[in-house]
Amino acid sequence: MKVWDLATRIYHWLQALLFILLVLSGFKGTGPHEPLGILLFTLIVWRLLWGVVGSESSRFGSFIKGPKTVIQYLLGRYPKKPGHNPAGGWMAIAMIAALFIQCITGIIMAGLISPLENLLIKEHLNTIGRLHDAGARLLLVMVTMHVGAIIVYKLKAQPLVKAMFSGIQQQLSDTQNLYFVSMIRAVLVLIVSGAVTTSLLILG
Template sequence: MPKPAKIDPNVSIATDARASPEMVRVWDRVVRSFHWALVLSFVTAWLTSHSSEDIHHWAGYAAAALVAMRLLWGVLGTPYARFSQFVRDPATVLRYLSALLSGREARYIGHNPAGGAMVIVLIGAMGSTALTGWLMTTDAYFGVPWVEAAHSLAAHGLLLLVLFHMGGVALASFRHRENLVRAMITGRKRKAEPADIA
């Protein structure tokens, strides 16, 4: 009869908590759907700006509707979706950016102060781009040079903001050892540790 295998008391049978951290739900389905639908509408509008006027317009209308929905959900939504949870005063944002530059920034479970500010700026820029694009289709403003210039400026400014946003996501993912793109797909992040801000 074979001898039972010996169990080494120095080896834990349980999974190492650092290898498999406990996760918590942060981003609800509405926030995640909004985020990726807005990405799709922006990319579609950008790629069709000189090739398909109809698709470009509908992508802009979709973006405007998404922005309106997000503004509503920012007031009525789940805790981490609400503006009151992540919109902070300019002094707090500046302190966070200063800590970021020195490598001492805290990890936030929801949006960090810079990320929260970026959400507001991106919503404003997307709304401005959609509004000026719509104005260009009206009888009153069709062909008006300053409206066309404003739409182009808003669209190019939005692209720049999107690139900054992507850089910030990459930096925060690296610094805090978590994949924020995956978190915006699954809705889950590593639970708060003692030094983190929930």
């Protein structure tokens, strides 16, 4: 059955592409690292807004579950449902949060928010730099765990990568109807996200 809308799939693959480019440019110290970071920041703002006003399976309320539900899932006592499973949902939130913090620390280091930079002394900026460096390494670990989980699910005949390309999750009943919003709303949310980034940079 159809689970992922086009906006969510575009976000997922753009995030993956930008992350790879940012890792390469960041650790090598060459390439358009700052512009790529700004693009990723805009993308994440888009996903945060889409998690509130987007399609049902993309909304945070649909896949953020309590500890009891996560434990039930890990013990194999949770029914198969469309979208993120309880553990995967929290992994998605952790990934988005880590990327968002990484973007914020990077923007501060780049001096793109001048009023804030003027309030920070050298020691503060050094600390932010260390956080940015540590965040990059943490994200590499998280991505490795994510890829590992994908491989495990593939071995269980649950092709998550294919689903994120096609939007269709296998082994689910078509009677489970999900609510999908139009791509027009996705474009409008993206425009708002771009405006947020632009405002941040102008004010900076």
